[in-house]
Amino acid sequence: MDAFSDLFRGMRAQGSLFGSSILSPPWALHFVDGAPLTLCTVLGGTGWIVPEHRPPEQLRAGETVIVRGPAPFTFVDEVGTRAEPIACGEHCATPEEGGTRHRRGWNDTCGGSGDGATTLIVGAYLVRGEISRRLLDALPVVLRVDCGGGANAVLDHLAAEVATDTPGQQVVLDRLLDWMLICALREYFDRPTGESPAWYTAQRDPVVGDALRLLHAEPAAPWTVSSLADRTGVSRSTLAKRFADLVGEPPLTYLTRWRMTLAADLLAEREAVTVSEVAHAVGYSDAFAFSAAFKRTRGVSPSEFRRTGTTVPEPAGPTTPLRGRGADGSQVGGVLTARRRPDTARE
Incomplete structure (x- = not known):
């Protein structure tokens, strides 16, 4: 399990409802449900993504924009459009599902066809737990991807x-x-020329990449720097320096933060599991040692976190988007497609 795959696992599309939308100008869709991550792809035509407090981004056929919430944004035929915005998600949010609101589809009055029509696909992703939030925190508010590359094959499908x-x-x-x-x-x-998190670029290193995969595959193993070095085929000093240089913190500091991230999700998602059982699940034989590590890393005890679901804000650390050496520290670090046939909607 590589770090990217591990962090992505709580951001999967699952059990979504689908509709269709063919938009003829003028039109304006206002996404108000505060989804943590929204993917917008234009299959045909053009449009503009207008984030709150951010400059507009034009979106042409085959291009994709990822918008990080929870701030609302608008998709319009042109900047300054005369169309009255249609709220998407305002009356169909479901906060009882995991505590996060997300779209269940919408009905609009923008249907049409012919010259200038735009076909839009939207995926509104839930972000479940602390694991995927580390990936979310590495993204800008608006991430634009031009057509081409691997995305083209997906668009055809x-x-x-x-x-x-x-x-x-x-x-x-x-x-x-x-x-x-x-x-x-x-x-x-x-x-x-972009910015990527240190843990992502470090995965390409033959030594540090192997170490990261081992830590993510076996987080509860009794790792030491020496045992990790043995498994990656280098000396202890080589691994320690190379890991710190590329990831921005020592291997065992990274491991502790990752274990506490896993523990936070276990505490939040499994009420019947005791603190002692969570401790064993993430590699601690002693619940007291685990509780001390959790409080040191997250700012609150495991019991307090389970009760409130919050931790003390931490300073920026290696999960901040960076290339190469990151800052040292102990930071821990459903989907809908919009496709509506004119005057029809489907759940």
Whole structure:
């Protein structure tokens, strides 16, 4: 399990509802439900993403924009459009599902066809738990991905799938949106002039990449720097220096923060599990040692975190988007497609 895959696992599209939207100008869709992450892809035509307090971004056919919430944003035919914004998600949010509001579809009056029509696909992602939030925190508010690369193949499949109504369509669309999101994030993190988190770029190093994969695959193992060095085939000093240089903190500091992230999700999601059981699950034989490490890292005790679901804010650390050496510290670090046939909507 590599770090990117591990952090992505709580951001999967699952059990979404789908509709269709063919938009003829003038039009304006106002996304108000505060989804943590929204993926917008234009299959045909053009439009503008207008984030709150951010400059507009034009979106052409085949291009994708990822918007990090919870601030609302608008998708319009042109900046300054005369169209009255249609609220998407305002009356169909479901906060009881995991505590996060997300879209269940919308009905609009923008349907149409012909010259100037735009076909839009939207995926509104829930972010479950602390694990995926580390990935979310590494993203800018607006992430733009031009057409081309691996995303093009996904677009072809999406266009074909949303044009039909066949058994298993929801599962297929869920997976295609996941594929699209991964392609977009890879392209953004791989840009020579862009910014990527230290843990992402470090995965390419033959030594540190192997160490990260081991820590994510076996977080509860009794790791020492020496045992990790043995498994990666280098000396203890080489691993310690190389890991700190590329990731921005020592291997065992990274491991502790990762264990506390896993523990936070266990505490929040499994009420029947005791603190002692959580401690054992993340590699601690002593619940007291685990509680001390959790409070040192998260600012509150495991019991307090379970009761309130919050931790003391931490200073920026290696999860801040950086290339190369990061800052040292102990920071821990559903989906909908918008496709509506004119005057119809489907759940």
